Amino acid sequence: MLYYTLKRLGLAGLVALTVSFISFGLLYISSDPAIAMAGETASDADIEAIRQLYGFDRPILVQYFDWLQRAMSGDLGKSYYFRTDVSALIAERLSTTMTLGVSAITFAIVLSVPLGVAAAIRPNSLIDRIALFLSVMGQALPSFWFALMLIVFLSVSLRLLPTSGSDTWQHFIMPTIVLGYYAAPAIMRLTRTGMLEVLSADYIRTARAKGLRPRVVLFKHALRNAVIPVVSLTAVQFGFMLGGSIVVETIFALHGAGFLAWESITRNDLPTVQGLILVFSLFYIVLTFFADLLNAWLDPRIRIN
């Protein structure tokens, strides 16, 4: 297990390094950063001065390592638009996004895993049909429309929940439902498929032939093997929620990291975009790493060669 963990950790480190290089390069792919910083009305002399000031005239690898060093100590540069530290800006927005992401993925898991298991136990039963209906709906409903419907119904008509903002936990209920429901179908279908496959496995027949109780067969012998692919999928879904919840954050006026990314892209605020890409990517890497560890714990074939 230790060897496996170290190997995964090494791989994660390499991926992180690659991602950092790409996100650093973004600044140069899009345009000359000195021109972007100086603004539309700047003279050639101004641009040259900025180029020298920020060190854009140095060799690119030198600039990269310099940037990497600063990034590792938490300095991601200054936002062109807000004129504040990008890291502080992201940290502030990230708490909202994390709250939303964690609650949404929890909602998605709690909704989809039990439904997926129930659907697999009795294929083509009523519960299977309901699960299928819910997952088709979740896949087909555009988030923005579902969000608006919830606002109309729960906030405007019933006056149960606040429409927008992020002040109390009640503000997070509707965004959680919308974002979680969007991620649920895939998890539900994968749980159902995995469970169906595992339930027809020879070792399940063995478990029954040993006289084990149905609940032990189901929850010990079957579920453990069925959730292995679900773990990987959930990690990816979670990562996506952190970076891709722009629509939901916009509708509910939750000023999270996704919303900040969208704002910064429209404003050409490259350091912020760069910082966000780096942070989102690192999240993905960390999540994948933990998902791999969890899978190795679940499946000894991964951890013992």
Next chain:
Amino acid sequence: MSNRVLDVENLTVDIPLATGILHAVDGVNLHVDRGETLCIVGESGCGKSLTSLALMDLLPTKAVRKIEKLELSGTSILGYSEREMSDVRGNKMGMIFQEPMTSLNPAFTIGNQMIETLLRHRNLSNDAARDLAKLMLEKVGITAAEQRLGQYPHQLSGGLRQRVMIAMTLLCEPELIIADEPTTALDVTIQAQILLLLKELQNEFDMGLVLITHDLGVVARIATRVAVMYAGQIVEEGTAKQIFENPLHPYTRGLMRCIPVPGKTKRGAPLGSIPGMVPSLIGDFTGCRFADRCELTSDICRQSDVSLRDPNVKAQAYRCIHGIEMLAKGEVA
């Protein structure tokens, strides 16, 4: 108390399909005594495996089992609920499957899977169960048993895994073991070892053993009695000696021609084979099921169903309308 461990009467397994009902097992009677090995032989798809699963009440959900009598050591387990059946499985009757590579759960250690079986049926401490599991592994010839308990199935070879399966099945010392082609997936050298082991353990624990196989070599080594199945029915039944020395049913005779016998089979001469194919078992069927492949077929064979009979009362029953003299005239093995 009688020695009869298993007594089955009129077992039928039907599988409803889109094109009709598949009569997979049709009116099978079986009985096994303590210390006896009953081999069920027949080609693929003849209903051997479904018969064994039906005895454990582990048939696939869509299969329909009908049975008139199912007694385990004199106790009828016919009307048992799933809960009551699960008390019997692994405890009074155990099953060994064909595929040792996939029959153990990859996510749990050998020890875990053995101990859970013991704890399910016996009131033991975890340590006592572990000691018993270790003892049983040693009994099936596994060295370094302590270490094996901590290993996962994928770390073991096929032969070892089948030994583990056997050990696991024996843990609660069942009265009856059903082994469904336990050696088919193994190397030839391992096959003999596993069979020998089964035979030894059967003697030691004085169990009834139902061995399902299509390998007549296996049957010759291990069987007390033999039931030959064809297309869902038992076509001949008798002691191993009777079946091998004096097979009566044309199908059994055909099977015997398929195996080489030292001293009897001529060098270079082709081995026998049974031409034709098993008839479809979907829908109703009248007449002898072997009629299409039999050299003795006449019109009456197809007119009505043939029952299993034992005209000479020698405990060798066969399902053919022809008399013994007529059968004996058929091509001699």
